[in-house]
Amino acid sequence: xxxxxxxxxxxxxxLISTSYVGADDFPVLGMNEIHVVExxxxxxxxxxxxxxxxxxxxxxxxxxxxxxxxxxxxALLISDDPFRDFNKLxxxxxPFKSSNIAVASDAIIGEGTVIQPNCxxxxxxxxxxxxxxxSNVSIYDDTVIGNNVTIHAGTVLGASAFYYKNRPxxxxxxxxxxxxxxxxxxxxxxxxxxxxxxTGDTTIKKGAKIDNQVQIGHDTVIGEKCLIASQVGIAGCxxxxxxxxxxxxxxxxxxxxxxxxAVISAKAGVSKSLEGNKSYFGIPADDFxxxxxxxxxxxxxxxxxxxxxxx
Numbered sequence: 001x002x003x004x005x006x007x008x009x010x011x012x013x014x015l016i017s018t019s020y021v022g023a024d025d026f027p028v029l030g031m032n033e034i035h036v037v038e039x040x041x042x043x044x045x046x047x048x049x050x051x052x053x054x055x056x057x058x059x060x061x062x063x064x065x066x067x068x069x070x071x072x073x074x075a076l077l078i079s080d081d082p083f084r085d086f087n088k089l090x091x092x093x094x095p096f097k098s099s100n101i102a103v104a105s106d107a108i109i110g111e112g113t114v115i116q117p118n119c120x121x122x123x124x125x126x127x128x129x130x131x132x133x134x135s136n137v138s139i140y141d142d143t144v145i146g147n148n149v150t151i152h153a154g155t156v157l158g159a160s161a162f163y164y165k166n167r168p169x170x171x172x173x174x175x176x177x178x179x180x181x182x183x184x185x186x187x188x189x190x191x192x193x194x195x196x197x198x199t200g201d202t203t204i205k206k207g208a209k210i211d212n213q214v215q216i217g218h219d220t221v222i223g224e225k226c227l228i229a230s231q232v233g234i235a236g237c238x239x240x241x242x243x244x245x246x247x248x249x250x251x252x253x254x255x256x257x258x259x260x261x262a263v264i265s266a267k268a269g270v271s272k273s274l275e276g277n278k279s280y281f282g283i284p285a286d287d288f289x290x291x292x293x294x295x296x297x298x299x300x301x302x303x304x305x306x307x308x309x310x311x
Contacts, residue, residue, distance in 0.1 A: 001177050001199040002030040003093055009061065009075050012042070015092060016085040021067065022075025028061055031089055033219065035237055035255075036200040042089065044082040083165050087175045090199070094177030097123050097141065110147065122158070128184070140196065146184035146206065154191040157182070161198045161218030161236060174198060176218065183207075183224075189214065195236070205242070217254065229266070241276060250285075 009026035013019065029040030034050075037043045037059035044063040045054035054062050055071055063077040063085060070076050079085045103109075103121040110129035115121070120138045127133070128147035137151050140158025151157075157180045164171040178197025182188070182204045189212035196202055197219040204210070207225040214228055217236035222228070224242040232246050235254035240246075244258050247266040258264070259276025269283035282291045 001032060001090075001093065003028070006040075009077070012061075012089070013077055016077070016079065016088050018063075018077045018079045018085060020075060020077050021070045022061075026061070026075045030199075031086070031093075032059070032199045033237075034059075036219065042077070042086075044086040046082045083172065083174065090175040090177040094142075094175075099123060104141075116153075134190075140180070142179045142196070143182070144179060145182040146186070148185045149182055149187070151182075151188045152190040152192075152212070155188055156193050158196040159193060161195050163198060163218065163236070178202065178219065180204075186210070189230070192216075211248075223260070244276075 007028045008024060009020050009022050009028060010024040012028050027040060028042060031042040034043050034054060034057055037057050039058055039060050041059045042061040042063055043054050043057055043059035045051055046065045051068060060073065061075050061077060063079055063082045065079055065082050067076065067078050099122060102119065104123045104125065106123060107121045107125040109115065109127050110131065112130040113127055115133045116135040118136045119133055122139055122141040124142045125139050127145045128149065130147055131145060131149045133151050134153040136154050138156045143158050160176040161174065163174040165174065176196050176198050178199050179201045180194050180196050181201045183206040185207045186204050187209045189210055191212055192210060192214045194202055194216045195218045200219050202216065202218055202220055204222045205224045208222050210228045211230040213231050215233045216222065217234055217238065219236050220234055220238045222240045223244060226240055226243065227245045229246060229248040231249045234252045237255045238252055239257040241258060241260040243261045245263045247264060249267045250264050250270065252270040256270060257273045259274060261277045262274055263279040264270065264285060265281035268281050268285040271284045274280055274285065279288045280286060281288060
């Protein structure tokens, strides 16, 4: 998330009531999660296990719960609760805005686009030309949709990320201030849910086709011309490269990459990154040849046990 204008380290520290290490006028341009940070961004870290990763990332401002040696060219914001203060920044720069009308007054709807009854179009939404948005679709704030996109009934674009911190009093949600980006010529089926990024974008690239009842988590990127069948669940921060085919009821864990032109068969469980140009199935998913050898070996176990018993 980039801020509307450049801020200083002192301004941000005052906003969240923290101390800081660095020049008062150190530039702050935005805030992001660790996997998408750029110079000028704030990243937060609240566990020693991840200190080095945050300090060595592209982010130049680290919101941290302990004063540590500050790398050259970077600044620190010292907080007793970085998670809480990251949420404060999201609420300040991307506050929730209620709406009492079905289509926000600042939404931009392209020529030839049809919006069926009972849809909700949020603040700052952009929809391109010649799209069809079927009934009961909800498009949350800041979503951007390209040209020639079809979205079927009951789909929700832009719900909050499923991202929580376990506190003694209960779960605390990390606020979502990112967007959903749908590029040109995408088809999205009925009753799909695509969550917005926490600070970045959840992106469906051009030509992708998504069946009914598919869940796509925050900050995930779906590549060009992918085919995703019904009841697939894709966790956050996942990268699906171009022309991947995913069949029904596949589950994919967070933070993995599926290579270009991979094919994942129905009901597979993906727990690690997979190379492109291969076919996979099973739980955990593996390439067809390896999985068939594994199944063949398992089928031989009774025969082997019988031979051992007869010895």
